[in-house]
Amino acid sequence: MDDITVLKLKGISKTFHGVRANSDVDFTLKKGEIHALLGENGAGKSTLMNIISGLLQPDKGEIFIHGKRQKIQNPRRAIQLGIGMIHQHFMIVPGFTSLENIILGSEPIKGVTIDFQQARRQIAILSDDCGLSIDPDAVTEDLPVGIQQRVEIFKALYRNAGILILDEPTAVLIPQETDTLFKILRKLVKKNISIIFITHKLQEVMQIADSISVMQQGVIKGVFSPEETDEQALAELMIGREVLLKNDYLPARPGKIVFEVKKLTVMNSRGYEAVSDVSFRVREREIVGIAGVQGNGQAELSESIAGLRKIKSGEITLSGRRMPALNPRKMIENGLAHIPEDRLKHGLVLPFSIADNQILCTYYRRPYVHFFGRNPKAILKNSRKLINRFHIKARGPEEAVQNLSGGNQQKVIISREFSRDSSFLIANQPTRGLDVGSVEYVHKQLIMLRDKGLGVLLISSELDEILSLSDTILVIYRGRVCSIVRKEDATMESIGRIMVRGFE
Amino acid sequence: MITASKAKTDSKDRIFFFLSGILLLSIILYSYWISPLVTVAILTSSLRQSTPLALGALCGLICERSGVMNIGIEGQMLLAAFFGFLVNVWTGSLLLGVISGIAAGMLAGIIFALMTVSMKMDQIICGTIVNLLAAGLTGYFYPTGINATGKLKAYSFPFLSELPLVGPVLFRVSPIVFSTIILVFLVHFLLFFTQWGLRTRAVGEYPRAADTMGINANIVRFYNIIIGGFFAGLAGAFLSLEAVGVFERGMTNGRGFIALAVMIFGKWTPIGAWGAALLFGLALAVQTQLQFDQVLSIPHQFTGMLPYLITIIVLAIFIKRNRPPGSLGVPYEKK
Ligand SMILES: Nc1ncnc2c1ncn2[C@@H]1O[C@H](COP(=O)(O)OP(=O)(O)OP(=O)(O)O)[C@@H](O)[C@H]1O
Ligand SMILES: [Mg+2]
Numbered sequence: 113m114d115d116i117t118v119l120k121l122k123g124i125s126k127t128f129h130g131v132r133a134n135s136d137v138d139f140t141l142k143k144g145e146i147h148a149l150l151g152e153n154g155a156g157k158s159t160l161m162n163i164i165s166g167l168l169q170p171d172k173g174e175i176f177i178h179g180k181r182q183k184i185q186n187p188r189r190a191i192q193l194g195i196g197m198i199h200q201h202f203m204i205v206p207g208f209t210s211l212e213n214i215i216l217g218s219e220p221i222k223g224v225t226i227d228f229q230q231a232r233r234q235i236a237i238l239s240d241d242c243g244l245s246i247d248p249d250a251v252t253e254d255l256p257v258g259i260q261q262r263v264e265i266f267k268a269l270y271r272n273a274g275i276l277i278l279d280e281p282t283a284v285l286i287p288q289e290t291d292t293l294f295k296i297l298r299k300l301v302k303k304n305i306s307i308i309f310i311t312h313k314l315q316e317v318m319q320i321a322d323s324i325s326v327m328q329q330g331v332i333k334g335v336f337s338p339e340e341t342d343e344q345a346l347a348e349l350m351i352g353r354e355v356l357l358k359n360d361y362l363p364a365r366p367g368k369i370v371f372e373v374k375k376l377t378v379m380n381s382r383g384y385e386a387v388s389d390v391s392f393r394v395r396e397r398e399i400v401g402i403a404g405v406q407g408n409g410q411a412e413l414s415e416s417i418a419g420l421r422k423i424k425s426g427e428i429t430l431s432g433r434r435m436p437a438l439n440p441r442k443m444i445e446n447g448l449a450h451i452p453e454d455r456l457k458h459g460l461v462l463p464f465s466i467a468d469n470q471i472l473c474t475y476y477r478r479p480y481v482h483f484f485g486r487n488p489k490a491i492l493k494n495s496r497k498l499i500n501r502f503h504i505k506a507r508g509p510e511e512a513v514q515n516l517s518g519g520n521q522q523k524v525i526i527s528r529e530f531s532r533d534s535s536f537l538i539a540n541q542p543t544r545g546l547d548v549g550s551v552e553y554v555h556k557q558l559i560m561l562r563d564k565g566l567g568v569l570l571i572s573s574e575l576d577e578i579l580s581l582s583d584t585i586l587v588i589y590r591g592r593v594c595s596i597v598r599k600e601d602a603t604m605e606s607i608g609r610i611m612v613r614g615f616e
Numbered sequence: 617m618i619t620a621s622k623a624k625t626d627s628k629d630r631i632f633f634f635l636s637g638i639l640l641l642s643i644i645l646y647s648y649w650i651s652p653l654v655t656v657a658i659l660t661s662s663l664r665q666s667t668p669l670a671l672g673a674l675c676g677l678i679c680e681r682s683g684v685m686n687i688g689i690e691g692q693m694l695l696a697a698f699f700g701f702l703v704n705v706w707t708g709s710l711l712l713g714v715i716s717g718i719a720a721g722m723l724a725g726i727i728f729a730l731m732t733v734s735m736k737m738d739q740i741i742c743g744t745i746v747n748l749l750a751a752g753l754t755g756y757f758y759p760t761g762i763n764a765t766g767k768l769k770a771y772s773f774p775f776l777s778e779l780p781l782v783g784p785v786l787f788r789v790s791p792i793v794f795s796t797i798i799l800v801f802l803v804h805f806l807l808f809f810t811q812w813g814l815r816t817r818a819v820g821e822y823p824r825a826a827d828t829m830g831i832n833a834n835i836v837r838f839y840n841i842i843i844g845g846f847f848a849g850l851a852g853a854f855l856s857l858e859a860v861g862v863f864e865r866g867m868t869n870g871r872g873f874i875a876l877a878v879m880i881f882g883k884w885t886p887i888g889a890w891g892a893a894l895l896f897g898l899a900l901a902v903q904t905q906l907q908f909d910q911v912l913s914i915p916h917q918f919t920g921m922l923p924y925l926i927t928i929i930v931l932a933i934f935i936k937r938n939r940p941p942g943s944l945g946v947p948y949e950k951k
Contacts (some may be wrong), residue, residue: 166829167950188830203825205818216818225809406724491747534663 116143117179117185118306119164119333119373119426124173128161130513131507133159135330135563137173141275146297146307151327151479152547153519154352158200159311160327161277164308177275198516200279200545202260204252210263211235214270214532238269242299253554254382256407258289260418265296276300280518282316283441283545286405286573288612294320309576311520312547359552361559364583364597370567371536376426378416386412389396394536394567397564399558401410401551401582402571409591410571411453418450418568419443420458431535443537444473447535448590451525453541453571459525460513467495467509470528483545491568495595499528503550510612520547530557537561540571555581575604575611589614637762637929648781658901659785663810664859666890666897667796668693668868669750671851673873673882674803675721675844681807681884682840683820683833685739688728688746689741689848690872694851696721700896703861704856705762714768714792714853721849724750729841733834736947747872755865757838767861768792792854795891799847816840820941833948848872870924877927884936897927 119141120477127132132158141147151157162168164175166184169179175182184190190197204213211231220227220234232248239245244262252260257495261281268276278297282290282334297320311317318338319325326333333349334446347355372393385407394400404410415421417428419440428435430446433508454460460469471491481489495509504523506516513521522545529537539558543551558581562568572578578585583604587595587610597607598603611616631905648655672689679686700717704710724746731742768790776787807813815836818826823833850872856863878896881890 114715165828186830186832187828191830199828199830203822203828205821205825207821212814212818213825215832216814216826219811219814221811226811226814 114525117141117142118177119174120179121160121178122174122543123163124160124163126156126163126168126170126173132156134163134170134336137330137332139411140326140335141308143302143306144301145247145322145422146301147405148318148321148324149308149310149327150312150314150332150346150350150553151547152549153325153523154517155350155547156330157327158279158517161279161308161310163195163501164190164275165277165298168181169199170306178501179311188217191271191273194272194274194279196273196275197269197277198261198268198279198281200206200410202257202264204260204263205250205411206253208237208264209249209251210246210255210416212265213252213263214248216267218271227304234270234346235266238266242296242303244296257284258286258292261293262296265534269300273305275306276309276374277310279310280312280545281309282311284406286611287473287575288405290316296586306425306440307387312403312545312551314346318343328352332391338353340370347548350547353549353591354381355552356546359580361581362563364398366398366583367565368375369395371569372429373417374427374429376413377424378412378421380412385392388404389426390588390591390593392428392586392593392596394569395571396535396567397533398567398584399564399568399570399582401561401570401578401585402588403575403585403607404588405570405574407563410540410588412591414450414453414569414571415458418448418452447533448539449529449532449534451529451537451539453540455522455544461529461557462514464494465510466506466513466516466524467491467497467502469513469524471496472528473532494531501531502527519547519550522546522597523550525533526557534566536555536569538569538571541573542550542570543572543574543577575607579604620693620779621706622699625653638701647671652781654905656781656881658786658898659781661901661904662894662897663785663789663831665754665900666893667792667793668854668859668871669875669878670796670800670890670893671847671854671897672872673879673893674886675800675847675851676879677845677882677884677889678803678816678840678844678885679837680879680944681715681820681941682816682837683823683941683946684732684837684841685698685716685743685945685950686728686841686844687740687743687873687876688750688850689844689875690722690868690870691747691750692724692728692848693852693855693868693872694750694754694866695724696849697856697867698750698758698852698863700849700853702763708765709768710857713857715848717853718846719859721847721852722845725842725848727847728845729838732947733838733841736949737862739945751866754863757807758863758865762862763949768858790858792858796854799850800865800886803904817941819948822941827948827950837948849867851875872921874927875929880938880940881934882939883939896926897925 117140121137121139124134124137137160149157159168163170166187166189175184181192184193198327212237214232220230222230235248246262246266252263277570281293285293309321321338324336324338326346328350376387376390377385378387381573390413392400404577412421416423419438423437430443430448433446435443435446447565456462471494474480480487492509493605499506499509502523504527505520513524526542543554546554558568570578570582583599585597585599586593587607593612606616634724643868644655675689676686696717699712699720701717704713728742728746731737732739770788770790773787777783807816815831817827819836821835826833855867860867874896878892879889881892900923904923906914906915906919
C-alpha cells in the first residue's frame with residue numbers, strides 16, 4: 113500500500129434541527145486501503161458518507177480529494193470525482209434490469225437511443241477485470257440481496273469509482289455471501305480502489321480492514337490498525353461501556369405448547385411453493401431458532417404466521433386456538449408479536465412519528481383512545497418510556513421515523529413488539545443493523561421475555577445468534593425443515609452445512 | 617430489454633388479449649362483408665373518437681411515468697381547445713390555431729409543474745385547480761356568435777387510400793388523427809429506448825435512486841409535465857379545430873378523465889394505451905351509430921352512458937391488477 117492520501121476530511125460538522133450528527137470530523141483515506149468505520153447506531157456514519165457522496169451538504173468543514181479542495185454540491189459531482197457509494201438501503205430501481213440500473217445516469221448513447229450493445233460490452237469487460245459475474249437482463253427486484261449488492265458495486269465500477277463507500281454491506285448477507293464480497297473487495301483494492309467500509313460486525317473488521325476509525329456521537333474517537341486493537345476494545349470504545357460479546361445463557365425450562373403449525377404450505381408472490389409441509393411447535397419459555405440462508409422460505413413462513421400471507425394448506429394454532437388465515441389483528445389479540453424481516457416495508461410507517469409507530473398495534477385500545485379520539489398524552493408517555501428503555505436515539509417522540517438512523521428504526525419496532533402483552537413472538541432478523549451494544553441488549557431482552565413465559569420463534573441468518581439464543585434449532589432449506597437439533601448437539605459446522613445443501 | 621411494468625403481462629393475459637384480438641378482427645371482417653359502408657363509417661369514427669383519448673393518455677403517462685399524477689388533463693385540453701379556436705378565428709390560420717392550442721396545453725402544464733414540483737403541493741388538488749380554472753376561464757370569456765372558419769380537412773394518401781377497408785379507415789384521415797398514431801409509436805420508442813425514457817421511468821419508480829446517480833428528479837418531472845402538456849394541447853386542438861370546428865362550453869366532456877382510465881388499462885405504455893383508446897373509440901362509435909340508425913329503440917340517454925360505463929368497469933377490473941409507477945403522487949424531497 114502506498115501512503116498516498118486520496119480523501120481527506122477536515123472539521124466536518126452537520127446538524128439536523130439541533131441534532132449533532134457529525135461534529136468536527138477529521139478523516140483520512142489512503143490509496144488502496146480498506147478503512148473500516150465503526151460506531152453505535154446514530155453515531156453519524158451514514159451522515160458522513162452522505163456528505164462525501166454529495167447527498168448532504170456539511171454545515172462546516174473541508175473535503176480534499178487527491179489533495180485538492182473540492183465542494184461536492186450534488187451526487188453528480190461526487191460521481192465525477194470518482195466517488196461511488198453503496199447505500200445502507202439499496203438504491204436500485206426495482207422494475208429495472210441489472211443493465212438498466214447500472215447505466216442509469218451514465219448511459220452510452222448512439223444516435224438518439226441508448227447503446228445497449230456498448231453497455232453490455234463494458235459490463236462484460238468489467239466482469240472479466242474483477243472476476244465478478246452478473247446477468248445483465250435479470251430484473252433486479254427478483255434477485256437475491258447478495259446479487260443486488262453486486263449490481264450496486266457494478267454501478268460504482270462502471271463509473272470508474274476510485275473511492276468506494278459501502279454502508280453496512282454485510283448486514284443483509286449470509287456468511288458465504290460475505291466471504292464472496294470480501295474476495296471482491298480484496299480484488300478491487302489491488303486495482304488501487306480505496307474502500308470505506310461501515311459495519312457493526314467486529315470480527316469482519318478484524319478480518320478485512322487495514323485501518324479502523326471509531327465514531328461515537330458524531331465524533332471520531334480514534335484511528336487504529338487491526339494489529340494494535342481487538343474486538344473487545346473496539347466495542348467498548350464504540351459504546352462507551354463494557355460489552356459482553358459472547359454470552360452463555362441459562363437453559364430454558366419449557367412449559368406447555370403455545371404455538372404450533374401443522375403441515376403448513378405457503379406460496380410465494382410468484383406462485384411457487386416457498387414453504388412446504390412444515391410442522392413444528394413452540395413451548396412457553398422456549399426459543400426455537402430457524403437457521404437458514406435467506407430466501408429459503410423464512411419470509412413467507414413468518415408472513416403467513418403473522419396473518420399477512422395466504423396459506424395454501426395446513427393449520428396454525430396459537431394459545432390453543434386455531435387461527436383464521438389473513439387476520440393479523442386476530443393474531444395480535446391472541447398474543448402474537450412480530451418483528452418483520454423488512455422493517456421499512458412491513459414494520460414501520462415511515463412518515464409517522466416514533467410515538468405513533470409504537471402504538472400501531474394497539475392504537476384503538478385504552479389508554480391510547482379516550483372519549484372520541486386519540487389520547488396524545490398517553491401516546492407520548494408510552495413513547496418516552498420506550499425511548500428511554502430501548503435507548504432510541506432521536507430528538508423526541510414526535511420525530512418522524514424516516515429521520516432516524518437505520519439501527520434506531522429497528523429499535524422502534526423492537527420497542528413496540530417487546531413491550532406489548534403477548535405470549536408468542538416471531539423475531540425475523542431482530543438484530544439486523546444494530547450495533548454491538550444494542551445487539552447485546554436485544555439478546556438479553558429476548559432471554560428475559562423467554563424466562564417470563566413467552567414462546568419465541570427466532571429466524572436469523574446469523575448462525576452465532578441462533579446458536580447462542582435458541583433451545584431448539586430447525587434448519588430450513590428450500591422451504592422444508594431439514595433438521596431439528598437440540599442446542600447441546602448443535603455445532604456451527606454441521607448447521608452451516610445443512611443450511612447450504614439441505615443435509616449433513 | 618425487459619422492464620417489469622412493460623413485460624409483466626403474464627402468459628394468461630397474453631392469451632386473453634390475443635384471443636380477443638382475433639375475435640374482434642373476425643367481427644370486423646364479417647361486418648365488412650355484410651355492410652362495408654357502415655363498417656368503414658364505424659371504424660373511421662372509432663379512430664377519430666380514440667384520438668383525444670390516446671393523446672390525453674400520452675400526456676397522463678408521460679407525467680405518471682415520472683411520478684406525477686396529473687388529473688388536470690381535462691382542463692389542459694379545454695384550454696387548448698379554447699385558445700386554438702380563438703387564434704384560428706383571429707388569424708384565420710388553422711395551423712396557428714393548432715400551435716396556440718398546443719402552447720396553451722403546455723402553459724397549463726407549466727402552471728401545474730410550478731405548483732406540484734416546485735411548491736410540492738398536493739397533486740390531486742393542483743389537478744383539480746387546473747380543471748376548475750379551465751372550466752371557469754373558458755366559460756366566462758367564451759364569446760358567443762363567432763363563426764367558425766373551417767376545420768382541418770382529411771387528406772387522402774395516393775394509392776393507399778384505394779385499398780379496401782384499411783384504405784378509407786387509415787389512409788383517408790385528417791392530420792391530427794394521423795399524427796396521433798405516429799406519436800403513439802414515437803413516445804413508446806422514446807420511453808423504452810432512450811436516455812430520457814430510462815431516466816423518466818427511474819424517477820417515477822424510485823426518485824432517490826435516480827438522485828444518487830446524479831439525475832435531478834424534480835427537473836425530470838418538471839419538463840415531463842410540460843412535454844405532457846404538448847399532447848393534452850394537441851388533443852384540445854383536435855376537438856375544436858378538427859372534430860367539431862367550433863368551441864363549445866365544456867366540450868371535452870370528461871375525455872381527460874377517460875384518458876386516465878385508458879392509460880391504466882394500457883398499463884402505462886403508449887401502445888397499450890392506444891389499444892385501450894381504440895376500444896373506447898369503438899364503443900363511442902357504436903353508440904353513435906346506434907342512435908343514428910334507430911335500429912334499436914333504446915333511449916339515447918342509455919347509449920350515451922356506454923363510454924362512462926365502460927370506464928367504470930375497466931377501472932374496477934384493472935386498477936388493482938396493473939401496477940402504477942412506484943413513487944406516483946409523492947413529491948420528491950431531497951434529504
Ligand atoms: N434527515 C434527517 N433529519 C433529522 N435527523 C437526522 C436525519 N438524518 C440523520 N439524522 C440523525 O442524525 C444522527 C446520525 O444518523 P446516521 O444515519 O448518520 O447514523 P449511523 O451512524 O449511520 O447509524 P446506524 O448504524 O444506525 O445506521 C441520528 O441521530 C439521526 O437521527
Ligand atoms: Mg447508517
